[in-house]
Amino acid sequence: xxxxxxxxxxxxxxxxxxxxxxxxxxxxxxxxxxxxxxxxxxxxxxxxxxxxxxxxxxxxxxxxxxxxxxxxxxxxxxxxxxxxxxxxxxxxxxxxxxxxxxxxxxxxxxxxxxxxxxxxxxxxxxxxxxxxxxxxxxxxxxxxxxxxxxxxxxxxxxxxxxxxxxxxxxxxxxxxxxxxxxxxxxxxxxxxxxxxxxxxxxxxxxxxxxxxxxxxxxxxxxxxxxxxxxxxxxxxxxxxxxxxxxxxxxxxxxxxxxxxxxxxxxxxxxxxxxxxxxxxxxxxxxxxxxxx
Numbered sequence: 342x343x344x345x346x347x348x349x350x351x352x353x354x355x356x357x358x359x360x361x362x363x364x365x366x367x368x369x370x371x372x373x374x375x376x377x378x379x380x381x382x383x384x385x386x387x388x389x390x391x392x393x394x395x396x397x398x399x400x401x402x403x404x405x406x407x408x409x410x411x412x413x414x415x416x417x418x419x420x421x422x423x424x425x426x427x428x429x430x431x432x433x434x435x436x437x438x439x440x441x442x443x444x445x446x447x448x449x450x451x452x453x454x455x456x457x458x459x460x461x462x463x464x465x466x467x468x469x470x471x472x473x474x475x476x477x478x479x480x481x482x483x484x485x486x487x488x489x490x491x492x493x494x495x496x497x498x499x500x501x502x503x504x505x506x507x508x509x510x511x512x513x514x515x516x517x518x519x520x521x522x523x524x525x526x527x528x529x530x531x532x533x534x535x536x537x538x539x540x541x542x543x544x545x546x547x548x549x550x551x552x553x554x555x556x557x558x559x560x561x562x563x564x565x566x567x568x569x570x571x572x573x574x575x576x577x578x579x580x581x582x583x584x585x586x587x588x589x590x591x592x593x594x595x596x597x598x599x600x601x602x603x604x605x606x607x608x609x610x611x612x613x614x615x616x617x618x619x620x621x622x623x624x625x626x627x628x629x630x631x632x633x
Contacts, residue, residue: 347578347621349385354579357471358383361576362590367569374480376568377631380623381461382470383575390457391470398450406446407454411477412469415454415516418446443494443515452498452512462629464488465516484632485518489526492517525549561627563619571620578617588613 359366368375381387394413398404407418421443445451458467466483474480492513500510511519520526527542529535547557570591577587592612623631 352385352579354576355388355471357473358576358579361573361580361582364569364573367572368474370474371565372480373565373631374484375474376565376572376623377484377628378468378474378477378480379568379572380575380620380628380631382468382473383572383579384624387461388470390461391467394450394454394457394467395469397453398447401447401450403446403450407450409466411466411472413454413467415451415458415465415467418451418454419514419516420444420446445514448496448498448512451514452510455512455516458485459521462486462626462632464518480632484629486629486632488518490517491526492519495519523553561619561622561630563623563627563631567616567619568623570616571623574613574617574620575624584610584613 368379370376391412395408398407398413403418407413407415409417454467458465461467462485463483464485468477468483492511492515494515494517495511495513497509498512499507502508513519518524525546527545529538529542550557573591574587577590588610
């Protein structure tokens with residue numbers, strides 16, 4: 342039985358999942374960005390979102406613009422109208438290319454794509470979950486955190502709110518970023534002390550976080566050396582493996598000697614629970630902390 346509330350009912354695991362019993366089928370790297378992607382691609386909601394947008398892309402007839410080998414690229418779905426201007430300078434002819442207009446191939450697909458990019462913390466490229474870390478892009482380049490390019494060209498699209506009212510949503514046509522919800526822009530000056538500016542930004546963010554969450558969220562202490570176990574746990578859960586199977590394969594070497602009983606005890610169940618909690622946090626939102 343799949344872990345309750347962690348997998349949708351009637352969830353069909355994708356065929357690309359590796360055999361969780363074989364450690365050789367998992368990444369051999371210290372790259373946190375690699376693991377960020379491996380956790381995210383295992384999120385069933387992300388898988389569903391990508392499939393839905395992929396189908397919408399086909400229905401809108403714009404696959405040739407947005408669909409790339411690695412997934413759906415918001416930048417490549419833009420039309421750039423170029424004008425050529427001839428200028429005379431010191432008797433020589435110069436050619437100047439200017440971008441007069443930017444428009445998406447499909448405003449519906451473009452809007453939905455940007456919503457999902459924002460939702461999953463990605464900047465412009467919604468990667469296909471079927472692509473493993475060996476098949477996909479430079480992962481540090483697709484994260485939204487740390488990447489901030491103000492949008493200079495956007496429109497307002499009417500949307501329905503949860504209470505049924507109509508509101509206007511800002512959609513950046515140029516794929517720039519319009520801060521949303523919890524996002525906070527901050528201006529830095531590279532000609533001044535970096536450390537002092539970062540400390541000021543930290544205090545500013547902590548104050549905002551306390552007002553929003555009622556506390557400062559502590560930093561998770563994730564260890565890269567445990568990430569493969571976390572991934573294998575997720576895959577085992579997705580395939581319906583029992584706790585005993587998982588303990589036997591992943592945690593059979595964990596044991597302590599109980600001198601009061603003169604016998605060995607196994608803390609593997611506690612370790613399993615701790616690892617499972619960390620795995621689902623990373624699959625849910627904390628993968629974003631690994632991208633940068």
